[in-house]
Amino acid sequence: MIREFGLIDVMYLIAAARWTIALTVVAFAGSAVLGLGLAILRVLPIAPLRWFSATYIQLVQGTPLLVWLFLIFFGLPLAGISVNPWIAAAVAFSVYGSAFLGEIWRGALTSIARTQWEAGASLGLSLGEQLRYVIIPQSIRIAIPPTVGFLVQLIKNTSLAAVIGFVELTREGQLTAAGTYKPFAVYITVACIYFAMCFPLTQWSRSLERKLDVAR
Amino acid sequence: MKYGLQFRDVFAAWESILDGVWITLLLSLVAMVGGLIIGVLCAAGRTYGPTWLQRIIGAYVEIIRNTPLLVQLFLIFFGLPSFGLRLDGLTAAMIALVINLGAYTTEIVRAGLEAVPKAQVEAGHSLGLSGLQVFRYIVVFPALKAMFPALTSQFVLLMLATSVASQISVQDLFHAASIVQSRTFRDFEVYTVIGVLYLALAIGFRGLFALIYRLVFVR
Numbered sequence: 381m382i383r384e385f386g387l388i389d390v391m392y393l394i395a396a397a398r399w400t401i402a403l404t405v406v407a408f409a410g411s412a413v414l415g416l417g418l419a420i421l422r423v424l425p426i427a428p429l430r431w432f433s434a435t436y437i438q439l440v441q442g443t444p445l446l447v448w449l450f451l452i453f454f455g456l457p458l459a460g461i462s463v464n465p466w467i468a469a470a471v472a473f474s475v476y477g478s479a480f481l482g483e484i485w486r487g488a489l490t491s492i493a494r495t496q497w498e499a500g501a502s503l504g505l506s507l508g509e510q511l512r513y514v515i516i517p518q519s520i521r522i523a524i525p526p527t528v529g530f531l532v533q534l535i536k537n538t539s540l541a542a543v544i545g546f547v548e549l550t551r552e553g554q555l556t557a558a559g560t561y562k563p564f565a566v567y568i569t570v571a572c573i574y575f576a577m578c579f580p581l582t583q584w585s586r587s588l589e590r591k592l593d594v595a596r
Numbered sequence: 597m598k599y600g601l602q603f604r605d606v607f608a609a610w611e612s613i614l615d616g617v618w619i620t621l622l623l624s625l626v627a628m629v630g631g632l633i634i635g636v637l638c639a640a641g642r643t644y645g646p647t648w649l650q651r652i653i654g655a656y657v658e659i660i661r662n663t664p665l666l667v668q669l670f671l672i673f674f675g676l677p678s679f680g681l682r683l684d685g686l687t688a689a690m691i692a693l694v695i696n697l698g699a700y701t702t703e704i705v706r707a708g709l710e711a712v713p714k715a716q717v718e719a720g721h722s723l724g725l726s727g728l729q730v731f732r733y734i735v736v737f738p739a740l741k742a743m744f745p746a747l748t749s750q751f752v753l754l755m756l757a758t759s760v761a762s763q764i765s766v767q768d769l770f771h772a773a774s775i776v777q778s779r780t781f782r783d784f785e786v787y788t789v790i791g792v793l794y795l796a797l798a799i800g801f802r803g804l805f806a807l808i809y810r811l812v813f814v815r
Binding site for chain 2: 444
């Protein structure tokens, strides 16, 4: 039986958005850890590590997220790891996000003048200490606005997890559309919920960018 | 039992995979041309147009950039039939991709126009050039040069994003993967091959745009 699209469905959709947020948080954490590693590998004066990181980033940025999602969804079982959509999505989004965060953060790290490294070295700091006390604190300011921007991309991209059966906002939308036969109303609602999550972040990222400009 | 990778069955289906490549290229090309036209028009409208037009274009850009492409695609493909407008998958995908890319290119083109120093525009005016002449002789070339790299990466991202069209049963490269998969059950191998093909396409696009950049802007 076809039911009406009513307030209760809207509530369900809003409730489903919590899985979008949960996936975003997990994926962002994974991306951040891997991305920081990649960014640091790119600025260290050790060529093979730089090449590895650059190749990884090119490889991931040159393939669609959907392919990563499926590769990991079907690939992890081959490696003997049993997989539910949660794990597959979290791993795939972490791999995908790390390439983008790695690139963003590399940009922030390399924007710090070479002389800052040298100043650290001349104070007797080791390479790790130069990064830890001189370079990273300065680059964080530069990195924050594009990182917030990336978060918006990540929220939108979690919609693709619907494809491997992860029930988040978009998948809930599909289910609701199938049940109520009101696809336009359902997907407009879904779009509004995404907008409500992303737009404040977009605005925040922009205001951070402006503040940074003024500070210079 | 250990799993052995077997690519033979996948390669045997090369014809349907190649068909998918064409559809992916077609989608990308239509979206790039359409998106660029929308981007240029909207950027011009947002920079030189009346306030009400600027507001509408601003709303368009924000709405599109803050919602997922997949949902936009579903709205057009599944939603529009509610109003009696039934589109086939390919048309719906093209429309969604053009609208989506248009919003991003609007911002890129606008940033490109703003990258031209005001002083140069004023210098042109003070030499007695008309608005159109200033645009034609002073603004266009440096603006294009400034926006080209961002445009390139946006185009490559879009080419990869066309894979989403497979979800409304457009028979693109990604859709070919699911067909081959259902025939051969070689899931991992299929998506590896498809991934490599997308990578080749992405490298090809980047190379092509880099070549155009060098031919046009480096002398």
